[in-house]
Amino acid sequence: TSSSSSSLLSSSSSSSSSSSSSSSSLSVIDKERMLGNDCFQKGQYAAAIKHYTAGLLHDPNSVPLLSNRAICYSNLNRHEEALGDATTVLSSHDPSHMKCLYRCCLSLLELHRPQEAIPHVTKLKELSKAGLSTPDIEKLVRDVERCRSECE
Numbered sequence: 001t002s003s004s005s006s007s008l009l010s011s012s013s014s015s016s017s018s019s020s021s022s023s024s025s026l027s028v029i030d031k032e033r034m035l036g037n038d039c040f041q042k043g044q045y046a047a048a049i050k051h052y053t054a055g056l057l058h059d060p061n062s063v064p065l066l067s068n069r070a071i072c073y074s075n076l077n078r079h080e081e082a083l084g085d086a087t088t089v090l091s092s093h094d095p096s097h098m099k100c101l102y103r104c105c106l107s108l109l110e111l112h113r114p115q116e117a118i119p120h121v122t123k124l125k126e127l128s129k130a131g132l133s134t135p136d137i138e139k140l141v142r143d144v145e146r147c148r149s150e151c152e
Helices: 002-006 023-041 045-058 063-075 079-092 098-110 114-129 137-151
Strands: none
Touching: 023 045, 023 063, 045 063, 063 079, 063 098, 079 098, 098 114, 098 137, 114 137
16 A cells, blocks of 8 residues: 555655754755655665654654654554654644644554543544544544543
């Protein structure tokens, strides 16, 4: 499902809250992001993580790199790390980042912590009512509710 997987990746240039990045750092960041995206498309998630991490060494605030690395961690069942990257984006950069909200929900479900997913599901539902494109919110809500009842 590489065509559906590719839409999960952030392909935009690095976005950072720091304006001190040099142009040479930006080119390294973009290069690592593109190499990571290529590895992701081939299902080489560990290699993709290495590239995204290398880019993050030059800009630890890069939302596309953090978001993409979270997807790779999730695909490798490294849900704590996926949750960490997605949470960093939400808490430090963009509290309405759809992919990271979704990634947090999925990671929390995998970690059997559905109660913690509720605020993220609520935010996703609010954003979907605002007309923003979303992943399958209703399925996610059902999954959270199912997991909550199983975990109680």
